[in-house]
Amino acid sequence: MASKILVVAEFRGGKFKKGALECVAEAARLKNSMGGGEVTALVIGGAAAKQAAASLGKQGADRVLCACADWLEHFNGDAYGRIAVAAAKAEAPSVLFISATLDGKDLAPRIAAALDVGYAPDVTKLVADGEKLTLTRPLYAGKAYATVVLETSPQVVSIRPNAVPLAESEGGDAPVSDFAVDFGPDDLASKVSSVEAAKSEKADLTEAEIIVSGGRGLKGPENFQLLEELADVLGATVGASRAVVDAGWRPHSDQVGQTGKTVSPNLYFAIGISGAIQHLAGMSTSKTIVAINKDPEAPIFKVADYGIVGDLFEVVPRLTEELKKAKAG
């Protein structure tokens, strides 16, 4: 059965988000499992987004719709939502994917509500039976997993970044056509007046391949320098436990855990973190977990793949040094 899948592909900071590429790749795999169909990507943004649009073909998009104008360069949920809804109505897909980034989680519920259909957020696994999806999503920050079905069409799904792979082999560019936007900035009740980039050049925690997180064992905010140095060697993003954020050592945006960010990087370092259930809930789906803690009874060792029992002030600098050596070959 030929099936139509629409992917709303997020373009931010001069490139497509990795999660957007993963959604296109997943859509292409789904199409093949359904015996054919069409993967359409919708790109909303400014001139740079338009220029990059065709490249979504590499991950398996058959065609790309571009709603691109200078005034759409910055994310605005009201504007982007309205465009995505218009595209979903015009394309009438059976499945709509979006990456479960903060912007994706802002847009998807608007789309679902406007279309009066069900929405499965932050999905980590998808199984297709024909066009009908069975979805898995962690609840209670990973303390339970729900199996979910959507009873309406299109099935609107946001996919957690890093949960599904990119395409195994890249295809060519996809044809791009303009998607007409029938309103302007003056028709909106909300306007973005300024956007301030966060200081860090590092990947966002939710999308990072490697995360180096610190907890109370660091003893003070100044000692996070040790983790920054380790993160620099690894190209990692620094995270923090709730205790450390509550103490004001790190900003809330760094917090990993149930009331912070839920992450699943390839490699997660928990350093000086005992492993409260609240923290484990936010990182236990990481592919490889390394724990460094002086307390051999710390619960973090129960979820860690590799642990070192010891004083982090001795272990971490040594680790940074050894990794530097390894990197230099």
Place this chain on the structure above:
Amino acid sequence: MKIFVCVKPVPDTAAKIKVGGGASIDPAGVKFVLGPYDSRAASKAIALRDAAGDGSEVVAVAAGNPNKGESEARKRIKDVLALGADRGILIPDESYENRDPLAVAKALAAAIKNEGEFDLVFTGRQAVDDQAFSVGPMLATLLGVPCVTDVVGLEVDGKTATVKRAAEGRVEVLSVNLPCVITAQRDLAEEQYPKLKEILKANKKKIDTFSFEWPAPAYRVTELSPPPEPAAGKIVGEGPDAVPELVRLLREEAKALSF
């Protein structure tokens, strides 16, 4: 100014979640609380009302089990009343657990529309149980008003709000016409704790009931399962001397390093 705060009872984040078969958690021994983001939303709403002065009110809305005395939804409305909200609306729902967020948004939208004009609606950015991040943007869409999610700063001047949104890797400042829906991030307001005087007053405040005909779910949880058991970990060694072996394992066994 008329402000609504939509809240939901959620398990305390320190709670052990037991999956008891079927599509629901085992509620035995689980302490329910006002969601941490809902509580910040409530604090902000109350502060805005106080600044706006006469004729302003904050109304707490929740859907849930209607049973008097044991209803978690009623208790959570009372939590908001104890923080200083003026009155509450309870939308009875006999089978609240795993309720489709779209259905909840429809119920809230109906209850709010029934109240006439409004200026602001707050929700938490997410509930910490089903963490759908959905009800706020859905509610705004159904009410036909703008929505800003993950809000860390909010100032109201007449019929316009200046809103700070903490997005990924950036902070956006938006100018938004009221009425609008705001989903609260943690930094929107300081955590407030109810004062004894307000707790006593809360018992006398009115909680109205708004009946809603719940639609069939568009999103359905068919099963809840426990998370996969982590494989038993390996203690590589003690102290800095274990580091070279760790690096070897990360490279060769886990293949977690690109060098």
